[in-house]
Amino acid sequence: MxxxxxxxxxxxxxxxxxxxxxxxxxxxxxxxxxxxxxxxxxxxxxxxxxxxxxxxxxxxxxxxxxxxxxxxxxxxxxxxxxxxxxxxxxxxxxxxxxxxxxxxxxxxxxxxxxxxxxxxxxxxxxxxxxxxxxxxxxxxxxxxxxxxxxxxxxxxxxxxxxxxSGAGQLTKMCNQIAIAGLVQGLSESLNFAEKAGLSISDVVEVISQGAAGSWQMQNRHKTMEENRFDFGFAVDWMRKDLGICLATAEDNGASLPVTALVDQFYKEVQQMGGGRWDTSSLIARLRR
Missing domain, CATH: 3.40.50.720 (NAD(P)-binding Rossmann-like Domain)
Known part of the structure; x- marks a missing residue:
């Protein structure tokens, strides 16, 4: 000990x-x-x-x-x-x-x-x-x-x-880059299901068993459907992390077009008053 x-x-x-x-x-x-x-x-x-x-x-x-x-x-x-x-x-x-x-x-x-x-x-x-x-x-x-x-x-x-030294932080940047695009994709998918008159629960039950499945889909689809965003990592902190990713990409030459776009979407969520909402709140800007 x-x-x-x-x-x-x-x-x-x-x-x-x-x-x-x-x-x-x-x-x-x-x-x-x-x-x-x-x-x-x-x-x-x-x-x-x-x-x-x-x-x-x-x-x-x-x-x-x-x-x-x-x-x-x-x-x-x-x-x-x-x-x-x-x-x-x-x-x-x-x-x-x-x-x-x-x-x-x-x-x-x-x-x-x-x-x-x-x-x-x-x-x-x-x-x-x-x-x-x-x-x-x-x-x-x-x-x-x-x-x-x-x-x-x-x-x-x-x-x-x-x-x-620094490799842990660089790996965390990879993590946040992957999450940003994934949550945006999930938000668009669930919003599309709503617009198409489909049951989100039924859609997720089917597509989560295939290639579209993810931790975010399994654990956040229900709260996203219910417009509840008080779970997990806050938008304010995600923007801080994505800012680090984008600044690092400027230095190492990596191309992060989706990350840059989703960062701006999170900025819109902040402007909606959702800075302390969790990162799944990207769907809220699609419902306006």
Whole structure:
């Protein structure tokens, strides 16, 4: 069992940290809103720290799941950042979806301090976090990954080292690119069924058994039909992720025409007041 700090207790981090405690790890948590950290401790019995540095002090592993590049920098190297509390040989595991550039920047700083750094963004949404069934895609030094993987296993369905620092974030971009086009296609399919006077449930029952089937179709078609979009990953966060994908494609020469188009469709959803709706809300703009 390891001494673990967990930084960031949002809809993903809260249950992920809980799984670590459930596996018997000694967990200390920190959150920008202290009340959330206190609520976590009352539920799972771990410790609460006043700062990220305090949480990281004496920890073998420091996990983070925050918002964006700036949040991650603040948590790592800002005043009272985790790096100032971590000892040599400790490993920082970043579950935030951020740019590969900030990952490499922070990994370099960590290396200069004798700290390991693994970028480990996740996929599976809130349900995956709560059920301990996340897909975790990692980048970093193989030795650091080998040490961290048994700890990550507390909430992972699959965990894999994809390459050097930044490779985990690049793999997460592949994930978000695939989801964007898939959800748009599903939205158009279900909207077409409605316009054609077909039963969405009957259509999905048939086509989900063939080549059109997907996790999104199986798990979101009913709520999409009912115009309920309070499940899973928010549009605001998806636009942040797609922005990272599009910026990276500018650098590496990849062509992302569908991703760019769907990003603008999500912008329309935001303008409809749906920034906190889940990503399946693409169908809402087709129904206007």
């Amino acid at each position: 390891a001494r673990v700090a967990f930084l960031g207790l949002g809809v993903m981090g809260f249950p992920m940290a809980g799984h670590l405690a459930g596996r018997g790890h000694e967990v200390t948590v920190w959150n920008r809103s202290p009340a959330k950290a206190q609520a976590w401790a009352e539920k799972y019995g771990g410790k609460v720290a006043a700062t990220a540095a305090d949480a990281a002090r004496n920890a073998d592993f420091v996990m983070a799941c925050v918002g964006n590049d700036d949040d991650l920098r603040q948590v790592c190297i800002g005043p009272d950042g985790a790096f100032s509390g971590m000892g040599q040989g400790a490993v920082f595991v970043d579950h935030t979806t951020v740019s590969a550039a900030v990952t490499r920047e922070l990994a370099g700083i960590a290396a200069d301090q004798g700290i390991g750094f693994v970028d480990a963004p996740v996929s599976g949404g809130q349900a995956g976090a709560e059920n301990g069934q996340l897909s975790v895609m990692c980048g970093g030094d193989p030795a650091d990954y080998s040490r961290a993987e048994p700890v990550i296993a507390a909430y992972a369905k699959i965990c894999r080292l994809m390459g050097p």
